[in-house]
Amino acid sequence: MNQPTNELPNMQIDTTLTSTLDSEAAQRALDYYLKPAISEEVAEPRFFDVNRNISCEEALVHASDxxxxxxxxxxESANHLQGVTRDLAFSTVHMxxxxxxxxxxxxxxxANG
Known part of the structure; x- marks a missing residue:
């Protein structure tokens, strides 16, 4: 069995690479993470949206329903399945x-507050 050594192979580093900040992909990534989000007025309309006038309590009641x-x-779906599929369906019920x-x-x- 070979013993590990602390010797590093003689590797040459290529220093001719250009900066990744100049690439288009890097610029898109920076824009995505660093630029502020577009306001909702400019954003495209959503297929489904929540009425902004309902209270948090009303939203929670509806979410509970x-x-x-x-x-x-x-x-009901899990009751008609067998095996692993049934287990996954019951896992969904549990979550x-x-x-x-x-x-x-x-x-x-x-209610208490």
């Missing part, structure tokens, strides 16, 4: 139930 419906659909519990807990804060 949507999660309840999603859990019912996933649960939806956890998300619904978090939303419902947030709503308790509105």
């Amino acid at each position: 949507l999660l309840r419906c999603a859990a019912a659909i996933a649960n 939806i139930d956890m998300a619904k519990a978090m939303v419902d807990r947030s709503l308790e804060g509105y």
Whole structure:
């Protein structure tokens, strides 16, 4: 068995490479991460958007209802499946139930606060 050594191979470094900041890809990446987001007035309209006039509590109530419906659909689908697919469907039900519990807990804060 060979013992590891601390000797580095004699490697030559190519210093003729140009700066990556000059490339178009680098500029796009910098623009994406560093430029401020475009305001919503200029952004393209969305296919689905939330009414800006509803309160946080109303939004949470609606989200809770949507999660309840999603859990019912996933649960019903899981009852008609077998094997790994069934396990994945029940995992989905479990995650939806956890998300619904978090939303419902947030709503308790509105009721108590």
